[in-house]
Amino acid sequence: MKLKAKKHSNYFVYLLLCVNGAYYTGIAIDLAKRLGRHREKKGAKFTRAFLPKKLAAAWKISGGRSEAQKAEHYIRKKGRAFKMAISKHPMLLETSLRNDLSIRAKSVTDISYGIVHHRKQCKLFEIC
Numbered sequence: 852m853k854l855k856a857k858k859h860s861n862y863f864v865y866l867l868l869c870v871n872g873a874y875y876t877g878i879a880i881d882l883a884k885r886l887g888r889h890r891e892k893k894g895a896k897f898t899r900a901f902l903p904k905k906l907a908a909a910w911k912i913s914g915g916r917s918e919a920q921k922a923e924h925y926i927r928k929k930g931r932a933f934k935m936a937i938s939k940h941p942m943l944l945e946t947s948l949r950n951d952l953s954i955r956a957k958s959v960t961d962i963s964y965g966i967v968h969h970r971k972q973c974k975l976f977e978i979c
Contacts, residue, residue, distance in 0.1 A: 862919035863959065865909040866926065866938055869901040874934040876926045878919040882909060882959075907938035910945065910956040918954050925952060 863882040867875040867889065875897055879885030886906065889898040912919040925948065926934065937944040941958035948954040 860913065860915055862912050862916055863909050864912055864919055864922045864926065864956070866907040866934060867898065867903040868905050868907045868938070869898065870904050871901040873897075873901060874907065874931065874938075875901075875903065876923050876934075878912075878916070878923050907934075908941045908944070909959050910941065911959045913955045913957075921952055922948055922954055922956060 861880075863879050863885075865877055865879065865882060865886070867877070867886075869875055875895070877885065877889075877895065885894070886903070888894040889903050892899045892902070910922070912922050922944075926937070926944070937947075945956045945958060948956050
């Protein structure tokens with residue numbers, strides 16, 4: 852008997868600022884849980900070597916995993932200057948994704964900060 856994978860229509864694309872000053876881009880269904888995995892050194896190889904210092908920005912992507920991966924790839928191929936700009940002005944990525952890839956994104960950095968504090972995991976976003 853085959854098990855069917857759960858389909859999720861909403862994913863998060865997030866941008867972390869790491870302790871070495873580099874940016875890390877990733878995707879997740881449960882943003883707070885994924886950030887916790889990074890913080891516990893159980894996330895990506897890069898964030899095990901260079902712990903995340905803070906969540907620079909996050910966006911909710913409509914359209915499923917494929918759209919989220921396209922958005923992640925779009926951010927990764929851009930340079931550091933673009934990543935700094937979208938971390939300060941999240942709407943810039945929303946506009947870029949809509950115009951270049953026809954992907955709908957919504958900035959959630961403000962509410963995701965509240966979600967993580969609600970779960971008492973403030974160290975995911977800032978070194979306290």
